[in-house]
Amino acid sequence: MVCRGFMALMCFFFLGLSVSVGQEFYFPERNAEWKKAEREQFEYNIEKLNSAVSFAKENEYSGSRDLRQAILKGFQREPFHEILGPTKKRGGQAGMILKDGYLLTSWGDTQRVDMTFSVTKSFLSTVAGLAYDQGLLKDTDDKVDRYIWDGTFDGEHNSKITWEHLLQQNSDWSGTLWGLHDWADRPPREGSLDDWKFRELCEPGTVMEYNDVRVSVLSYSLTHLWRNTLPKVLKENLMDAIGASTSWLWFGNDHAWTTFVGLKMKSVTGGGHSGAGIFIHTEDMARFGLLFANGGRWKDKTLLSENWITQATTPSKSNSNYGYMWWLNKKGNRHWDGVPEHVFYAAGFGGNFIVVDQEKGLVIVTRWLEPYKIGEFVKTVYSAFPD
Numbered sequence: 001m002v003c004r005g006f007m008a009l010m011c012f013f014f015l016g017l018s019v020s021v022g023q024e025f026y027f028p029e030r031n032a033e034w035k036k037a038e039r040e041q042f043e044y045n046i047e048k049l050n051s052a053v054s055f056a057k058e059n060e061y062s063g064s065r066d067l068r069q070a071i072l073k074g075f076q077r078e079p080f081h082e083i084l085g086p087t088k089k090r091g092g093q094a095g096m097i098l099k100d101g102y103l104l105t106s107w108g109d110t111q112r113v114d115m116t117f118s119v120t121k122s123f124l125s126t127v128a129g130l131a132y133d134q135g136l137l138k139d140t141d142d143k144v145d146r147y148i149w150d151g152t153f154d155g156e157h158n159s160k161i162t163w164e165h166l167l168q169q170n171s172d173w174s175g176t177l178w179g180l181h182d183w184a185d186r187p188p189r190e191g192s193l194d195d196w197k198f199r200e201l202c203e204p205g206t207v208m209e210y211n212d213v214r215v216s217v218l219s220y221s222l223t224h225l226w227r228n229t230l231p232k233v234l235k236e237n238l239m240d241a242i243g244a245s246t247s248w249l250w251f252g253n254d255h256a257w258t259t260f261v262g263l264k265m266k267s268v269t270g271g272g273h274s275g276a277g278i279f280i281h282t283e284d285m286a287r288f289g290l291l292f293a294n295g296g297r298w299k300d301k302t303l304l305s306e307n308w309i310t311q312a313t314t315p316s317k318s319n320s321n322y323g324y325m326w327w328l329n330k331k332g333n334r335h336w337d338g339v340p341e342h343v344f345y346a347a348g349f350g351g352n353f354i355v356v357d358q359e360k361g362l363v364i365v366t367r368w369l370e371p372y373k374i375g376e377f378v379k380t381v382y383s384a385f386p387d
Helices: 005-022 046-058 067-074 119-133 163-167 193-197 212-226 230-239 282-293 306-312 371-382
Strands: 094-099 102-107 249-251 257-260 263-266 277-280 344-348 352-357 362-367
Touching (some): 046 371, 094 282, 119 163, 212 230, 282 352, 362 371
Antiparallel strands (some): 094 102, 249 277, 344 352
């Protein structure tokens, strides 16, 4: 760019403005001690924020710290349920609250690696977003059988399923993957095994049903789309770029292997409901949330397009509180009173949450909070900030 005279001055002004805008957020370097906000840097009530932290500490998840036992108890209604992947005894509560990337407060051991359960789904959705941004996935409205033709999506029903249906958990995919039946995963509270097995299928896109087998179908499909393991894709395209530690791991079930181009690869899970999923510490979760708070940009580099984030946080027709594996604080069954409707969040078993508010530049990470207390906790956090 060539600038002369008055135009040079204007170029300097606008270029300087763009740099300053990019510097509004703080992005910690890898392994750096997180920079704390100065006392007068942001307007908030520190006493109310401390009250929110106290609330979290007083409401620890009541399940066993031996997560193998917590999982078996939590999903004991499921026929054939068993532990099929790694588990880890958890630590105590931990959390962080960020404003524009700066640390307002934290509690617990924020560098302890623990299971994160269905928070993994938001990472899985992001791997789909990376495929979309790189042109591997042309359109989420595409039928998946255009890309995966090995029989997984054969049949009158399954052939209708799009990538969006899988991402929104409203595909009602029917079948067995790695020996696991879709109908045996999180079955209805009424009926019997035969009722579940021979039920009438719902038209794809019409009914949301939280189902880990179908999430594994998405993971399997993305593994074939990338021709690579998803942990490697996530690491090389995103986690390294945001300065994440080298301590996080993403596991699959023990028997979930697939082979293509002569290589045997593990297909990972989107949660830990039979073990596995992402094992990660609080600070790496905060980095992930910070990327979304800043519209997919880390420093001056776009890692995930705003277009994808908009799609991922748009309510589905079948559930106003769910997008592409992100929960949304819209009016509905999962709405948190006293919290802005533009907030979205990742949520996992045992009270693991990454809460993102792009408008306020807020990121809230909390671990091992009693799950039904999350709305009250976040509302208490927001009471510390002016409207």
